[in-house]
Each structure stands twice: as C-alpha cells, then as structure tokens.
Amino acid sequence: MSTFPDRRPPGRPRDHFTPRRGWLNDPNGLVHHEGEYHLFFQHSPDTIVWGPMSWGHAVSTDLVEWSELPVALPSTEAEHMWSGSVVHDVANSSGLGTGGTGPLVALFTSRDTTTGRQSQHLAHSVDDGRTWEPHASNPVLDIGSTAFRDPKVIRQDDRWLMVLVLADERTVETYRSSDLLHWEHAASFGPEGSADGVWECPDLVRVPVEGTDAYAHVLLVSVLAGAPAGGCGTQYFVGTLEGDRFRSTQRAMWMDHGADFYAAVSYSGSPGVMPVVQAWMSNWLYADRVPATDFRGSMTVARRLTLRRRGDTLTLVQHPVVRQGLLVHEVTDTELAGVVRLPVEATACRLVAEVEPGTSGRFELHVRVGPGERTVVWVDWTAGLVGIDRTTAGATAFHPQFAAVHTAPAPPTDGPLRLEVVVDLSSVEAFIGDGERVLTDQVFPGGSSTGLAVAAHEGAATLHRLAVYV
Known part of the structure; x- marks a missing residue:
C-alpha cells in the first residue's frame, strides 16, 4: 500500500483556492x-x-x-x-x-x-x-x-x-x-x-x-x-x-x-x-x-x-484545469467484478477511468474511504444515470439536506465511458463522458479516510484503463 502525504497547509485543500482567513x-x-x-x-x-x-x-x-x-x-x-x-x-x-x-x-x-x-x-x-x-x-x-x-x-x-x-x-x-x-x-x-x-x-x-x-x-x-x-x-x-x-x-x-x-x-x-x-x-x-x-x-x-x-x-x-500529477497506479484491459481496494492512499488525487459495462449493471469509484466513510462516484448502466453518493462522506449532520445522492442522465457513448474525478481535502468533482456530465460536491471525511477502491456490481465491467495521479 502506497500512502502519499499531503502537500498543503493543514486543514486546507491542495488544488482549490481558499482565502487565508474569513x-x-x-x-x-x-x-x-x-x-x-x-x-x-x-x-x-x-x-x-x-x-x-x-x-x-x-x-x-x-x-x-x-x-x-x-x-x-x-x-x-x-x-x-x-x-x-x-x-x-x-x-x-x-x-x-x-x-x-x-x-x-x-x-x-x-x-x-x-x-x-x-x-x-x-x-x-x-x-x-x-x-x-x-x-x-x-x-x-x-x-x-x-x-x-x-x-x-x-x-x-x-x-x-x-x-x-x-x-x-x-x-x-x-x-x-x-x-x-x-x-x-x-x-x-x-x-x-x-x-x-x-x-x-x-x-x-x-x-x-x-x-x-x-x-x-x-x-x-x-x-x-x-x-x-x-x-x-x-x-x-x-x-x-x-x-x-x-x-x-x-x-x-x-x-x-x-x-x-x-x-x-x-x-x-x-x-x-x-x-x-x-x-x-x-x-x-x-x-x-x-x-x-x-x-x-x-x-x-x-x-x-x-x-x-x-x-x-x-x-x-x-x-x-488540473495539475499534471504523478502517475502512481495504473490498470489496463481488465475484467472487474465486486469491490477492489486500490494500493494507494491519498487525500488529494485525480482518477481517470475508461470503462464499458460488460455484463455489469453498475460501475463505481470509491474515494476518501475510511472506517464507515466513503464517497462514491457511480454509473448505473441499467437506469441510465450517473451520480455522486455522499451519504457516508463524513460530517453531514450540520444540515438535513447535505447527506444525499445527486444524479444526472448518463451521457451517450459509442464506446468506453471516460470518467475524470478530482478529489481534494473536502471536495469531489466528477467529469463523466469526457466532461459532458459534471457533478461537484463538498465532502467532509475524517483525516484517516484516504483509501481508494473501484467496483462493478451485477456482473463484470470491462475496465480499459484506470489511472491514479497524486
């Protein structure tokens, strides 16, 4: 398991502008x-x-x-x-x-x-x-x-x-x-x-x-x-x-x-x-x-x-517009079934996936994974939807509508669907269908929630490429 330390001041996102104070x-x-x-x-x-x-x-x-x-x-x-x-x-x-x-x-x-x-x-x-x-x-x-x-x-x-x-x-x-x-x-x-x-x-x-x-x-x-x-x-x-x-x-x-x-x-x-x-x-x-x-x-x-x-x-x-980042994990041309934990831990990273449904009904990227916590970016091939699930993304009790699943119609595709997901200390931005559908959500997981995973359900998906950059 490779763990990549934060390159940011404590309590601040790495790749998103925040003010010094206020x-x-x-x-x-x-x-x-x-x-x-x-x-x-x-x-x-x-x-x-x-x-x-x-x-x-x-x-x-x-x-x-x-x-x-x-x-x-x-x-x-x-x-x-x-x-x-x-x-x-x-x-x-x-x-x-x-x-x-x-x-x-x-x-x-x-x-x-x-x-x-x-x-x-x-x-x-x-x-x-x-x-x-x-x-x-x-x-x-x-x-x-x-x-x-x-x-x-x-x-x-x-x-x-x-x-x-x-x-x-x-x-x-x-x-x-x-x-x-x-x-x-x-x-x-x-x-x-x-x-x-x-x-x-x-x-x-x-x-x-x-x-x-x-x-x-x-x-x-x-x-x-x-x-x-x-x-x-x-x-x-x-x-x-x-x-x-x-x-x-x-x-x-x-x-x-x-x-x-x-x-x-x-x-x-x-x-x-x-x-x-x-x-x-x-x-x-x-x-x-x-x-x-x-x-x-x-x-x-x-x-x-x-x-x-x-x-x-x-x-x-x-x-x-993202930093180039260091490629730390890559998988190509593999069949994916069930949940697979990736050998990388990071608070801030970027994931790029190119996937086809195969026999599966659903594909997922799990980010900021920790004890009882994870944020899930998903594609539901059967329902024709994509989304982000932040119901278990850490702190949510500050507002009754924060813990939620947000969805969008899946973009049309003639081949592999490309997902690019930008993860930071307190946010997930998902660009799906090469940016044709976008979902942006804040998340507030604990500091130890740094795991990453990928999953296919109801069958096996064809993962043409999965790359993780930190």
Missing part, C-alpha cells in the same frame, strides 16, 4: 492580464459567515497554484462591494489609462448600506490590478433598484456590452457603451428556464463547437433555488447574439448536477479559443454551516468549455 463566495472580476490570471472574489476577511462584502484578490500563472494579495476593493460602512467583472481596456476607450497604456477596469455592484440600493460603480487600475481608484462620477449606471446587480462586461466588435440581472424579475439586462463610463439599455432576456429562485451572476461567452469551426453564444445564469441537487445552481442557454440581443435557440440546461457549483463566470482575455470558467464551490442552503475554523469557502477547479453536438442539441462540455 469568508469567500462568488468569483468576481476574472481576467487574464500580462501573464497572470486574476481571481477576485466576494470576501469578508473578519468573519467566517457572509457579511459586509469586499473584493478579495489572488493571482496565478497556471490556474492551479494561487497567491493571495491584499483586499482589492474594501467595503465601508456606507458601501458593500458586490459582484462584478474586470476587463482590460486595451485601447483606453475610458480615458483612464496613463502613458498610452490601457487600464484594467472593474465594473461592480455597489450596495448602499442605508437604502439597500444597488447601482453599478467603476474603478480602474494602472498597476496590474494591485491598487484600484474609484471613479469620481460613480455610479456609472443606476436605475434606483434594490435588485439590480452582478455586471459582466465583454468586448463585442467596436463596443462594450454589459449583462446584469434584475434579480427578482428573473431577467438578464444588456447595456452597451463605447467608453465603459456611459451606458444605454439595449435588450432584455427572460424569464426562461429555471425561475424558482432569483437570478444572479450572468455571463455571455462564445464557445467553440467540437469538431467544427463553428461557435455559439452561451448565456450563464445562476439561480438561488430550484437546482437539480436542491438549493442554488447554474443554468445555461445556448443561442445567438443578434446585434446586442441574446436569443436562446434551445431549452435551458444545468452546468453541474452536484450541489456545490454556483456563480460560474469566465476569465476575460484568457488565451486560446475555449473560455475558462470558475465557480464558488458551495450552496446557499448550508454555506454558513459547513465545518470551518479560520476560513470558510473555496473555488472549484477552473474549467475550459466546449460545445458538443448531440442531434439537434448543443451540450456544454467542461474540461478541468
């Missing part, structure tokens, strides 16, 4: 600039429950290893800094740059602590996001609403577009600008898809269609209730951008069928043709109750997006 929720202002990925985030540094929101800040060159920087936009007694976005104003259309260099520009929701009014404010940076100067004429957009928030700005041809929500009305509003300072209304979208909860954190991304030169526009919208696993989640609409107006061309679908994937937004300016998104890994049902000491909240791994055609439908596919 509370973290939605990712904000994701941008790639001068070789750095900037992750801003909703942050309350002095408490581990949601409170007066500031913008925390971290940077990375590879989306895996992160360095936390000082708070970028601190809250005040009069103003809380809610979600928003950052763009590089390359051509200095705002006039806020110096020396011919375009600034980084943040557009974010400012919440007035006296009135609850939500308006859109601007700040800019000329030192690679290290310090920020609020605009003297803030707000740059104000309609007098208490539920008007989460601006995401994109560059479209010769103009800027901003998408943000009228949360209670379940609509995404589009505004346009030539200079980031003056905005006019262009279009509305919704309600469509899931409208059980208020809408938040929209994003509009251009996503390539696999195997073609085509693209489609995808609108991401987070909803506060009604997601497949209960509570909040992120839905998406595939469609077209006609001028400044987004139109959906197929029904809404869910990005993630687990319980802990919310407020997903993309990195502005990321290199390559595939957009890169990241989300908050929690759920408002129990976010303030999960086990914690000096910090609470983490991000998912970053994910690159493509679209895969299935008949008349385009499905969003997510490709995790």
Whole structure:
C-alpha cells in the first residue's frame, strides 16, 4: 500500500483556492492580464459567515497554484462591494489609462448600506490590478433598484456590452457603451428556464463547437433555488447574439448536477479559443454551516468549455484545469467484478477511468474511504444515470439536506465511458463522458479516510484503463 502525504497547509485543500482567513463566495472580476490570471472574489476577511462584502484578490500563472494579495476593493460602512467583472481596456476607450497604456477596469455592484440600493460603480487600475481608484462620477449606471446587480462586461466588435440581472424579475439586462463610463439599455432576456429562485451572476461567452469551426453564444445564469441537487445552481442557454440581443435557440440546461457549483463566470482575455470558467464551490442552503475554523469557502477547479453536438442539441462540455500529477497506479484491459481496494492512499488525487459495462449493471469509484466513510462516484448502466453518493462522506449532520445522492442522465457513448474525478481535502468533482456530465460536491471525511477502491456490481465491467495521479 502506497500512502502519499499531503502537500498543503493543514486543514486546507491542495488544488482549490481558499482565502487565508474569513469568508469567500462568488468569483468576481476574472481576467487574464500580462501573464497572470486574476481571481477576485466576494470576501469578508473578519468573519467566517457572509457579511459586509469586499473584493478579495489572488493571482496565478497556471490556474492551479494561487497567491493571495491584499483586499482589492474594501467595503465601508456606507458601501458593500458586490459582484462584478474586470476587463482590460486595451485601447483606453475610458480615458483612464496613463502613458498610452490601457487600464484594467472593474465594473461592480455597489450596495448602499442605508437604502439597500444597488447601482453599478467603476474603478480602474494602472498597476496590474494591485491598487484600484474609484471613479469620481460613480455610479456609472443606476436605475434606483434594490435588485439590480452582478455586471459582466465583454468586448463585442467596436463596443462594450454589459449583462446584469434584475434579480427578482428573473431577467438578464444588456447595456452597451463605447467608453465603459456611459451606458444605454439595449435588450432584455427572460424569464426562461429555471425561475424558482432569483437570478444572479450572468455571463455571455462564445464557445467553440467540437469538431467544427463553428461557435455559439452561451448565456450563464445562476439561480438561488430550484437546482437539480436542491438549493442554488447554474443554468445555461445556448443561442445567438443578434446585434446586442441574446436569443436562446434551445431549452435551458444545468452546468453541474452536484450541489456545490454556483456563480460560474469566465476569465476575460484568457488565451486560446475555449473560455475558462470558475465557480464558488458551495450552496446557499448550508454555506454558513459547513465545518470551518479560520476560513470558510473555496473555488472549484477552473474549467475550459466546449460545445458538443448531440442531434439537434448543443451540450456544454467542461474540461478541468488540473495539475499534471504523478502517475502512481495504473490498470489496463481488465475484467472487474465486486469491490477492489486500490494500493494507494491519498487525500488529494485525480482518477481517470475508461470503462464499458460488460455484463455489469453498475460501475463505481470509491474515494476518501475510511472506517464507515466513503464517497462514491457511480454509473448505473441499467437506469441510465450517473451520480455522486455522499451519504457516508463524513460530517453531514450540520444540515438535513447535505447527506444525499445527486444524479444526472448518463451521457451517450459509442464506446468506453471516460470518467475524470478530482478529489481534494473536502471536495469531489466528477467529469463523466469526457466532461459532458459534471457533478461537484463538498465532502467532509475524517483525516484517516484516504483509501481508494473501484467496483462493478451485477456482473463484470470491462475496465480499459484506470489511472491514479497524486
């Protein structure tokens, strides 16, 4: 049995960003600039429950290893800094740059602590996001609403577009600008898809269609209730951008069928043709109750997006951005029946399996296995479902809905089904069907629960490959 020690500070995940201290929720202002990925985030540094929101800040060159920087936009007694976005104003259309260099520009929701009014404010940076100067004429957009928030700005041809929500009305509003300072209304979208909860954190991304030169526009919208696993989640609409107006061309679908994937937004300016998104890994049902000491909240791994055609439908596919890791165990071309314990123990690892049902009815990967504890990622060939079972994943009593089995329709396949499972101290992210179905769940097992196992039930499965990386 090989045991691989943690390469992380005690009590922290290895491969997921967490703040040094305090509370973290939605990712904000994701941008790639001068070789750095900037992750801003909703942050309350002095408490581990949601409170007066500031913008925390971290940077990375590879989306895996992160360095936390000082708070970028601190809250005040009069103003809380809610979600928003950052763009590089390359051509200095705002006039806020110096020396011919375009600034980084943040557009974010400012919440007035006296009135609850939500308006859109601007700040800019000329030192690679290290310090920020609020605009003297803030707000740059104000309609007098208490539920008007989460601006995401994109560059479209010769103009800027901003998408943000009228949360209670379940609509995404589009505004346009030539200079980031003056905005006019262009279009509305919704309600469509899931409208059980208020809408938040929209994003509009251009996503390539696999195997073609085509693209489609995808609108991401987070909803506060009604997601497949209960509570909040992120839905998406595939469609077209006609001028400044987004139109959906197929029904809404869910990005993630687990319980802990919310407020997903993309990195502005990321290199390559595939957009890169990241989300908050929690759920408002129990976010303030999960086990914690000096910090609470983490991000998912970053994910690159493509679209895969299935008949008349385009499905969003997510490709995790992961560390290469060390291959410590591999099995190829074997028949699997029953439960087989693997000769590896690890708190953080990545498993890749390619499997066909053979005569079996069910295939399983068991992670974080210990006395009375395990989390199970499974494929039920008979029922046509995939899922995660966290009913015995350790601490669950802090909320009645935490111990649960989360499911999704199995993706179609003409051959072996590929599963990639990213395991960390307190999370499991399962990318099934080469990322066509994704489930993200937090788990809180004991420190001794480091075992791994693989299983086939009701017959024998054909395991073409199983690889474990640490």
